[in-house]
Amino acid sequence: MAISLTRLRPLLVGGIAATLAWSAQAVEVGFQAVAPNVYAHVGDTEGRTYENEALNANIGLVVTQAGAVLIDTGASFQSARQIAEAAKKVTPQPIRWVINTGGQDHRWMGNGYFKAQGAEIMAHADAEADMKARGPEQLKANAPVLKEKLDGTEIVLPTRWLKDANTRLELGGTVIEVVHRRGGHTPGDSMVWLPRSGVVFTGDVVYVDRILGLHPVSKTKTWVESFEALEALNPKVVVPGHGRVTTLAQAQKDTGQLLKALRAHMGKAVEAGTDMDAAIKSFDAAPYRHLKHVDVWLPQLANLTYLEMEQE
Numbered sequence: 001m002a003i004s005l006t007r008l009r010p011l012l013v014g015g016i017a018a019t020l021a022w023s024a025q026a027v028e029v030g031f032q033a034v035a036p037n038v039y040a041h042v043g044d045t046e047g048r049t050y051e052n053e054a055l056n057a058n059i060g061l062v063v064t065q066a067g068a069v070l071i072d073t074g075a076s077f078q079s080a081r082q083i084a085e086a087a088k089k090v091t092p093q094p095i096r097w098v099i100n101t102g103g104q105d106h107r108w109m110g111n112g113y114f115k116a117q118g119a120e121i122m123a124h125a126d127a128e129a130d131m132k133a134r135g136p137e138q139l140k141a142n143a144p145v146l147k148e149k150l151d152g153t154e155i156v157l158p159t160r161w162l163k164d165a166n167t168r169l170e171l172g173g174t175v176i177e178v179v180h181r182r183g184g185h186t187p188g189d190s191m192v193w194l195p196r197s198g199v200v201f202t203g204d205v206v207y208v209d210r211i212l213g214l215h216p217v218s219k220t221k222t223w224v225e226s227f228e229a230l231e232a233l234n235p236k237v238v239v240p241g242h243g244r245v246t247t248l249a250q251a252q253k254d255t256g257q258l259l260k261a262l263r264a265h266m267g268k269a270v271e272a273g274t275d276m277d278a279a280i281k282s283f284d285a286a287p288y289r290h291l292k293h294v295d296v297w298l299p300q301l302a303n304l305t306y307l308e309m310e311q312e
């Protein structure tokens, strides 16, 4: 190696240096097989950083006979290109369809890259208002984190809005169902279900390994309904929105039970007139201590659930 590098130096040093600089800076995307023709990239479980390019979420890929289906596009144009490169390593099929599972940045801000490649981009219609309202905020929030890695990123909405609670698609001969129960983490949250292989991509309906997040647009009431729709599918493989590829039992432990416990506890507190601080302090966090970021996020989850239930 050393000899050939020395000999090549006069010709190629510029090219090699540029390649190294690119690969050292670009986020690493890798698709692992979870079933025949079905792949998942498991993203970082930390917050958004320059290094992870805000691609701190999982991405899915389904290969059909007539093209590939990408589930979520990452938070930027440049990381979308990395996703496309990673897809090329597992299939020669072009990405012809994209499904955005929700309105959070890492689900759809890479849409522009795939639209330019001619892909049809789908999401549930309940995502539209949320994407339009928060898209500019998401770009603004990511700008100081991603710096020049955000260059090229624009707000590009889906090209096809799905209207039903269950939409059955047949893409390249593969049956795919998009399951939507009025959202949870974001209003457009949907799951992508592959009935033949028993794999479900849950988007932000399921978090494992790290604690789930609640934002002002989140609704625990419909999130629980989405989670119950997941349970009804009885999936063999659960690709969560965040965390390692998992089982339904683990998803129940890390997400479903936490949501139900928060709602039960805060519902009682609201009814009894207990003040919010006391209700937050008395929530039993012991079953969730194994989840990353629990100390930072749990008080906020309790707080937002209390406020939501006051409104119900």
Ligand SMILES: [Zn+2]
Pocket: 057, 104, 106, 204, 241, 242
């Ligand atoms: Zn997310």
